[in-house]
Amino acid sequence: xxxxxxxxxxxxxxxxxxxxxxxxxxxxxxxxxxxxxxxxxxxxxxxxxxxxxxxxxxxxxxxxxxxxxxxxxxxxxxxxxxxxxxxxxxxxxxxxxxxxxxxxxxxxxxxxxxxxxxxxxxxxxxxxxxxxxxxxxxxxxxxxxxxxxxxxxxxxxxxxxxxxxxxxxxxxxxxxxxxxxxxxxxxxxxxxxxxxxxxxxxxxxxxxxxxxxxxxxxxxxxxxxxxxxxxxxxxxxxxxxxxxxxxxxxxxxxxxxxxxxxxxxxxxxxxxxxxxxxxxxxxxxxxxxxxxxxxxxxxxxxxxxxxxxxxxxxxxxxxxxxxxxxxxxxxxxxxxxxxxxxxxxxxxxxxxxxxxxxxxxxxxxxxxxxxxxxxxxxxxxxxxxxxxxxxxxxxxxxxxxxxxxxxxxxxxxxxxxxxxxxxxxxxxxxxxxxxxxxxxxxxxxxxxxxxxxxxxxxxxxxxxxxxxxxxxxxxxxxxxxxxxxxxxxxxxxxxxxxxxxx
Amino acid sequence: xxxxxxxxxxxxxxxxxxxxxxxxxxxxxxxxxxxxxxxxxxxxxxxxxxxxxxxxxxxxxxxxxxxxxxxxxxxxxxxxxxxxxxxxxxxxxxxxxxxxxxxxxxxxxxxxxxxxxxxxxxxxxxxxxxxxxxxxxxxxxxxxxxxxxxxxxxxxxxxxxxxxxxxxxxxxxxxxxxxxxxxxxxxxxxxxxxxxxxxxxxxxxxxxxxxxxxxxxxxxxxxxxxxxxxxxxxxxxxxxxxxxxxxxxxxxxxxxxxxxxxxxxxxxxxxxxxxxxxxxxxxxxxxxxxxxxxxxxxxxxxxxxxxxxxxxxxxxxxxxxxxxxxx
Ligand SMILES: Nc1ncnc2c1ncn2[C@@H]1O[C@H](COP(=O)(O)OP(=O)(O)OP(=O)(O)O)[C@@H](O)[C@H]1O
Ligand SMILES: [Mg+2]
Numbered sequence: 125x126x127x128x129x130x131x132x133x134x135x136x137x138x139x140x141x142x143x144x145x146x147x148x149x150x151x152x153x154x155x156x157x158x159x160x161x162x163x164x165x166x167x168x169x170x171x172x173x174x175x176x177x178x179x180x181x182x183x184x185x186x187x188x189x190x191x192x193x194x195x196x197x198x199x200x201x202x203x204x205x206x207x208x209x210x211x212x213x214x215x216x217x218x219x220x221x222x223x224x225x226x227x228x229x230x231x232x233x234x235x236x237x238x239x240x241x242x243x244x245x246x247x248x249x250x251x252x253x254x255x256x257x258x259x260x261x262x263x264x265x266x267x268x269x270x271x272x273x274x275x276x277x278x279x280x281x282x283x284x285x286x287x288x289x290x291x292x293x294x295x296x297x298x299x300x301x302x303x304x305x306x307x308x309x310x311x312x313x314x315x316x317x318x319x320x321x322x323x324x325x326x327x328x329x330x331x332x333x334x335x336x337x338x339x340x341x342x343x344x345x346x347x348x349x350x351x352x353x354x355x356x357x358x359x360x361x362x363x364x365x366x367x368x369x370x371x372x373x374x375x376x377x378x379x380x381x382x383x384x385x386x387x388x389x390x391x392x393x394x395x396x397x398x399x400x401x402x403x404x405x406x407x408x409x410x411x412x413x414x415x416x417x418x419x420x421x422x423x424x425x426x427x428x429x430x431x432x433x434x435x436x437x438x439x440x441x442x443x444x445x446x447x448x449x450x451x452x453x454x455x456x457x458x459x460x461x462x463x464x465x466x467x468x469x470x471x472x473x474x475x476x477x478x479x480x481x482x483x484x485x486x487x488x489x490x491x492x493x494x495x496x497x498x499x500x501x502x503x504x505x506x507x508x509x510x511x512x513x514x515x516x517x518x519x520x521x522x523x524x525x526x527x528x529x530x531x532x533x534x535x536x537x538x539x540x541x542x543x544x545x546x547x548x549x550x551x552x553x554x555x556x557x558x559x560x561x562x563x564x565x566x567x568x569x570x571x572x573x574x575x576x577x578x579x580x581x582x583x584x585x586x587x588x589x590x591x592x593x594x595x596x597x598x599x600x601x602x603x604x605x606x607x608x609x610x611x612x613x614x615x616x617x618x619x620x621x622x623x624x625x626x
Numbered sequence: 627x628x629x630x631x632x633x634x635x636x637x638x639x640x641x642x643x644x645x646x647x648x649x650x651x652x653x654x655x656x657x658x659x660x661x662x663x664x665x666x667x668x669x670x671x672x673x674x675x676x677x678x679x680x681x682x683x684x685x686x687x688x689x690x691x692x693x694x695x696x697x698x699x700x701x702x703x704x705x706x707x708x709x710x711x712x713x714x715x716x717x718x719x720x721x722x723x724x725x726x727x728x729x730x731x732x733x734x735x736x737x738x739x740x741x742x743x744x745x746x747x748x749x750x751x752x753x754x755x756x757x758x759x760x761x762x763x764x765x766x767x768x769x770x771x772x773x774x775x776x777x778x779x780x781x782x783x784x785x786x787x788x789x790x791x792x793x794x795x796x797x798x799x800x801x802x803x804x805x806x807x808x809x810x811x812x813x814x815x816x817x818x819x820x821x822x823x824x825x826x827x828x829x830x831x832x833x834x835x836x837x838x839x840x841x842x843x844x845x846x847x848x849x850x851x852x853x854x855x856x857x858x859x860x861x862x863x864x865x866x867x868x869x870x871x872x873x874x875x876x877x878x879x880x881x882x883x884x885x886x887x888x889x890x891x892x893x894x895x896x897x898x899x900x901x902x903x904x905x906x907x908x909x910x911x912x913x914x915x916x917x918x919x920x921x922x923x924x925x926x927x928x929x930x931x932x933x934x935x936x937x938x939x940x941x942x943x944x945x946x947x948x949x950x951x952x953x
Contacts, residue, residue, distance in 0.1 A: 427841065453843035466841050469834040471902065480831060481842040483824045492822040535842065 127190070129154040129317045130175075130286055135184030137170055139522065141514025144170040145181070146341045152286070152334075157308060157318035159328040159349070162338035163362050163554040164526030165512035168321045169211055171338070172288050175319075176208035177201035188286070202228075205285035209276050209292050211321070211525045211552070215263045222246040222259035225278050249277045254303040268295045268461050269413035269580075276304065286317045291525065293327060294551045295461065297413045297580045298614075305331050323526075323554050325354045337361055362556050370566045374606055375590050378403045382574040383456070383543050384444055385424060388433030393419045394598045397433070401543065401574040406565060408589035409578045411617050416598035417578045418461055421545045424576075426452045427466075437543065457481065457536040461547040461578070467532045470521030474513050477520045477531050478502040482539045505534035510557065525552040533561060544568065545576045550584060562587055582613060592616075660915050663922070671925050681803065683921050684914070688805035689868045691913035693884075694891035695816050696860030698909040701892055702820070703853040704833040704901030705753060705760035709745065709767035710861045710888055711880030716771040717741040718865035718875035722784040731791045738869075739862035745771060746858020750851035768885075775877035783876030786869045795870040805867050809910060812863070816906035829853060833901030883934060890916050890937055893944045916940075 128151035137145040145167045152158040160168050174181045177195040186193055188204055195201050201208065215224055222242050231241040246259035255273050263271060272295050279287055289308075293301050308318055308331055320332055328335060329349060336346040337360040345360045383401040388394055397420055401407050409417040422428040424435055426449035436444040437455045447455075460466040468477055479486055479498045486493050486501070502516055509530045513523060520531055529552050536544055549565065550558045565588055569575055579585050585592070594602040594616040602616050667674040693710050700707040721738035725731065745767060752763040795804055820826035828849045831839040840846050869875040895912030897904030919940065923933040 425841075427837075453840075457843075458841055460841055465835070466837045469831055469838055469902075471834055472830070476827070480827075480839075480844070483827050483844075487824045491824050492818075493824060493827060495822070 126153050128152060129189055130319075131187040132171070132175065133185050133187070135171065135174055135181045135186075137167075137174060137179065137181045139514075141518070142341075144341050145174070148184070148338065148341070148343050150336055150343065151346070152317045152319055154317050155312050155315045156334060157312060157320050157332040159332040159335040160319055160321045160338065161323075161325075161328065161335055161357060161361060164530075164552075164557055165524040166338040166361075167341040168338055169290055169524060170341075172208065172290055172319065172321065175201065175286075176206060176288060178208075199228075202282055202284075205282075206288065207279035207282050207284035207286070208288045209279045209290060211290035211294075215271055215274065217264035218262060220260050220262055221250070221257065221266070221274055224263050224274055225249065225259070225281055229282075245281065246277075249280055252280070253277050253307060267414045267418065269297065269300055272296060273300060273304075276307070280307070280311075284316065286319065287311060288319045288321075290321045291323070291552055292320075293322060293324065295413075295548065295580065297617075298582070300413060301327075323552070323558070325357060325555070328357075329354070358555060361554070370563045372406065372566055372588060372606065373590065378405075378572075380404075380438075381444060382438045383424075383576075384436035385420075386434050386436075388420065388423050388430055388435070390419070390423060390428065390430050390598075392598075393428075394423060394430070397423075397598075397600055399593055399600060401576055403438075403572050403574055404569050405590050406569045406575045406577055406588045408585045408592045409576065409595060410585055410589075410592045410604075410613060411595035413580065415595040415617075417595050418547055419598065420595070421458065421547055421576065421578060424452065425456055425458045425545060426450050427458075455541055456543040456545060457539055457541040459532055459536060459544070459546045459549050461551065463528055463532050463551075468520050468528060471519055473517045474506070474511070474520050474523070474531060475499060475502040475516040478505060478534050478538060481535050485539065501538055502534075505537055508537075509534050509560065526554055526557060529553055530557065530561075533564075537564065540573075542572075543574045543576070545578075547578045548580065549577065550579070550581075558584070582610060585613070586610065660918065663915075663918060667918075667922050671922055674922060674925060679921070679925075681806075683917050684806045685803050685871070686921065687910075687914045687917035688809035689864045689871075690884075690887055690891060690917060691809045691910040692812060692860050692864045692867070693888050694895070694909040694913045695812055695906045696857035697888050697892050698816075698895075698897050698904060698906045699820075699829065699853045699856040700760070701897045701899065702829050702833045702902060702904060703850050704836070705850070705853065706764065706889070706899070707749065707854060707857045708761070708764040708885050709749060709771055710857060711882075711884035712768045712771035712775070712877075713742055713745040713858060713880070714861040714865045714868070715875070715877055715880035716745070716775045717862045718869040718879055719775050719779055719784055719877070721865060722786045722869055722875035723778070725786060725788055725791070726784060731788055731794065735791075735866050738865040739859060742858045742860070742862025742865060743855055744858065745861070746855040747851075749858065750854030753854060754847045754850035772877055772880065775880075779877060781877065783874040783878070785874050787873065788870075791866075791870050795867055805871070808863075808867065812860075813906050813910040820905055825849065825852060830902050833903075835902075886934070886937060886941070887913075887916050887920075890941045890944070893941060899945065 130152040132150040135145050135148045148171060150171060162168050173179045175186065175195065177198045177200055180196060186195060193204050195204060216227065225246050226242050230237045231245065232238055243259050250259060253273055253276065255270065257266065257270060263274065272292065276292060292304060296304065311318060322328060332349055334348055335352060335357060337344050337357060339361060380403045381400045382403045386398045388397040394416055409420060411417050419428065423430045430449065434446050435452060436446045439445050464470065475498060479502060483493055486498050488494050499516060506513060511527050511530045511534065520528060523531065533549060550561050553561060562584065565575055577588055590606040592604040592608060592613065593600045594604060596619050604612060604616060673679060693714065696710060697707055717738040720741045721734040724737050725734040749764055749767050752758045753760050797804055799807055820829065828844045831844055832846045832849050836846050868879060891912035892909045893899060894915050895904065895908030897909055919937065920933060923936065
């Protein structure tokens with residue numbers, strides 16, 4: 125039997141109000157991928173933060189290749205051959221891809237940055253990852269998925285012996301995912317130890333050899349995947365959950381328009397986008413990464429400027445009425461794909477984040493926020509969405525990734541606007557929570573709201589949408605009914621069918 | 627799925643205690659420093675603790691404190707307002723001229739508030755709607771206001787002689803001079819509003835993360851605009867009190883040293899230069915702290931320039947503590 129390359133033993137980590145890790149043991153093997161699995165808040169990221177030197181454990185020890193090591197900073201983790209692809213990305217948006225890749229160790233010549241070497245290395249690693257953009261692109265102009273690829277590329281540059289992936293695919297579509305898996309496979313043949321955190325069990329079975337399951341900060345099981353089934357893993361993760369998954373209707377409940385978008389255009393991003401969203405409808409924007417789905421959402425809500433086009437909404441009672449870009453928020457709620465930079469106020473409490481969009485509704489006639497009502501509503505949605513917190517006053521930035529996402533969702537459920545745009549609404553959620561949020565989305569539609577959903581997960585789209593708009597290069601190229609099959613959707617996204625149709 | 631809350635247990639609490647003490651310590655630092663300074667003063671400056679001097683310090687601190695409250699609103703929004711003292715001086719001059727030319731006390735006071743708020747509107751418009759950089763905008767406003775003040779007064783101070791105004795602003799209530807009461811009242815009202823009002827919440831949200839605030843349907847542009855108007859308003863309010871106290875209004879009222887004092891007050895009081903953190907009460911305590919330092923150095927006959935230097939060092943120290951807190 126192979127000896128583990130990495131052994132973590134008796135790791136305990138406490139935060140104010142919670143024990144995130146309780147005597148956790150963890151092992152990973154060279155040339156293999158170890159899946160680290162667990163529900164939201166189980167302690168996966170915390171365990172890896174300990175390994176990556178981001179935080180220090182209260183107790184426990186780490187051995188690499190049989191020798192005990194002290195890892196007290198990200199730098200010492202790098203020195204020990206550990207690379208970490210974080211769940212929450214930390215990029216320098218105004219700097220170029222090459223600069224972001226090399227920020228911690230620029231190749232130098234005579235004390236100055238060797239730019240040609242920097243560019244060469246960047247181009248090489250980007251090619252290996254199959255990325256389309258050049259090293260001199262500024263990161264702020266990249267989509268979330270592309271940024272994720274940069275983040276992964278950055279980890280590979282140091283020629284690590286252990287690579288930690290914390291939910292690397294949560295914003296990748298199948299194509300990028302396939303490329304990532306290629307990279308992981310080649311790393312494995314080089315004998316690198318991979319630790320892979322994800323909520324997608326299919327990925328686990330596709331790319332990993334072993335799995336370790338955490339639950340409530342403790343190790344509950346570990347083994348070879350060939351001896352395990354998805355059901356057994358879910359059972360270990362969350363126990364028996366009787367979530368009944370709602371089924372969508374075949375078509376929207378009504379044909380009454382609630383949001384009308386005509387000829388939306390923005391140079392370089394969108395071309396002549398027009399569509400109508402109906403009451404009671406879940407409309408899906410489907411397409412590859414960078415096909416302009418997010419751009420449509422952002423333009424509709426007025427987050428990005430537009431060159432031309434018009435947005436109309438049905439305002440109470442009256443018919444459709446054109447609105448100015450800045451006004452859209454009055455009727456439209458939006459869950460952005462990047463919860464950290466465009467969703468949450470990380471230093472503020474869970475409670476204040478939950479009420480953020482609803483402060484007017486919570487105000488008394490003196491325009492003071494009613495504190496008791498604010499607490500009551502926050503608690504209501506914390507319970508309903510099963511958000512794991514130690515107190516309503518906990519800063520939202522200290523929640524686990526999935527629980528942060530639930531706070532964003534809870535915020536809009538509290539306001540309940542007539543139209544909701546959701547960009548990757550279940551990103552980072554565990555299986556149970558995903559099912560719950562999907563149920564909620566269907567319930568919203570049943571209640572007569574219009575929902576525009578963007579998701580890179582085909583299963584999710586198929587479970588939710590009454591209709592699909594297929595996007596390609598900033599244009600809506602096709603419309604598909606809710607009954608469209610898996611293959612039809614895949615082909616449409618790749619633009620195959622589209623050519624034949626014309 | 628059942629609710630999965632993890633209870634705190636005993637060893638966890640010790641970690642908690644140490645985290646608590648570190649941040650707490652940083653928060654209490656101004657008070658600890660103040661205490662040390664006060665003890666030193668008691669030992670080395672004989673007349674410091676005489677009640678006249680104490681009251682005097684508070685009266686001096688009141689104008690600084692009011693301006694610091696205005697600055698707090700702007701700083702929480704993530705900006706800075708360097709024009710407060712010069713706008714204060716301009717408001718005082720305009721009001722004083724109106725009074726001199728036979729205007730009523732009420733009218734002149736309102737005029738001061740109006741001029742201050744108007745300047746705030748201009749700052750706010752440039753920053754919020756034209757997306758200009760606060761530092762540059764308010765620096766320009768500072769020179770404009772000072773220039774205007776000198777121009778309309780010919781560098782001569784305008785006397786403020788009105789028993790009515792004096793008794794309104796300077797009398798004592800329950801033995802406490804009005805400026806102190808006004809400052810305390812304003813600090814309390816501002817604290818209540820900033821903590822509990824919708825605008826206050828929006829202000830913090832905008833200061834912490836504008837993009838997230840916008841997405842959460844917060845009218846960020848209007849909120850930022852509002853912050854500068856508030857700061858202008860407080861400049862006007864300060865103008866009323868200070869012109870009455872000095873019995874005159876002049877361009878000199880808002881000299882450069884005052885900006886430094888305001889920023890120091892806010893920073894010492896825990897208002898972050900990065901935005902989104904702190905409150906008016908802290909800023910007012912900061913103002914008292916700064917005034918104590920100035921006053922005591924004055925009494926110890928430290929030169930004006932030395933005292934500027936020492937205050938500069940104090941600011942840098944507190945900005946450093948602020949950056950510690952961020953981690
Ligand atoms: N800095 C912190 N302060 C307080 N609590 C924290 C902090 N960091 C993590 N926690 C808590 O530790 C627990 C474990 O969090 P962790 O991020 O490891 O979960 P996770 O397994 O990665 O979940 P997810 O799948 O949602 O990303 C959570 O309850 C979280 O709230
Ligand atoms: Mg995590």
